[in-house]
Amino acid sequence: MTAKFIGVGVGPGDPELITLKALRYIQQADVISYIANEKGESQAKEIAQLALESIADEYEEIALFMPMCDDRRVANKVYDKAANDIREALKDNKNVVFLCEGDPLFFGSFGYLLERLQVDVACEVVPGISSVHAASSALQLPLTMLKESFAVVSGRHSEESLTHTLNSHDSVVIMKAGRSRQRILNALAASNRMSEASYLAYIGREGEDIQRDVSLLEGEAGPYFSLFVVVKTARDRS
Structure with a gap:
């Protein structure tokens, strides 16, 4: 497996605060993943919208639909399913970029996926402005x-x-x-x-x-x- 799972920080909200490295990884992604609410709305995807519009080729999406509740069992099921979907994409040699508000490893949902995937797949993290x-x-x-x-x-x-x-x-x-x-x-x-x-x-x-x-x-x-x-x-x- 040569493809990577990459957590990309898109910053706190201003799309101009996305780093050049984050922009490059987004533009090169085969699959874009992100957290979304039950309506399909994603803050991270909204922040990165200009970067996503600059992607030349078609890309797939893996959305994590996170219910608005504090039940960790429910959240864990969402993360488990997403980790399996991401692993399958990586097996098909598709690079997966996970969009993270702020920084991926600072109060970020990316950490829960990283725990599940870094044991057997190549991972990378692109820091973002918190x-x-x-x-x-x-x-x-x-x-x-x-x-x-x-x-x-x-x-x-x-x-x-x-x-x-x-x-x-x-x-x-x-x-x-x-x-x-x-x-x-x-x-x-x-x-x-x-x-x-x-x-x-x-x-x-x-x-x-x-x-x-x-x-x-x-x-x-x-x-x-x-x-x-x-x-x-x-x-x-x-």
Whole structure:
């Protein structure tokens, strides 16, 4: 088997943030794979649309239709089926490119497929710009300087865990903020870091939302593609 399974990061949303290497691999793909919702909509495919339109030859698609639920058993069945479909394509000597929002190995679904396939097929990863760095750029705010500590955590952690992280590090990015918004706001209040936080959603995409005063946010659930950036206002330059 000489074909490869390649995870390609397409960046956080702006199609111009796709790297030249990612563009080349997409253009050379025999099969394009991606995560889609039950309606067939795919954020990663939408970001890469201009790159896909530049493919000269016809290509096949393998879509992973992921139900909107937190049942890992359901998700595992989707990944198992997709891994089998991808393996069959590779056996036919077809290179398979999996489109990943942001970076393939940073909170990415590609990792679950990589675990299933790298034991017996050739794999490659093309890194992409993550939403963390897109957020920093949008805010024009350095994430870390000099000896500042930096942590990235999921909003799915408990309020106590989030508060501990906020108390332990100078800069914190909290991912997966959608349904965890109230819990994150509670942790920010408990750690007295509400004034140091910014909220961003759909960075570089249509509907981009940047809120620098998070006290104005409602506690209701927000979009999946949202995060909080917390950076100390007073920075020690000594």
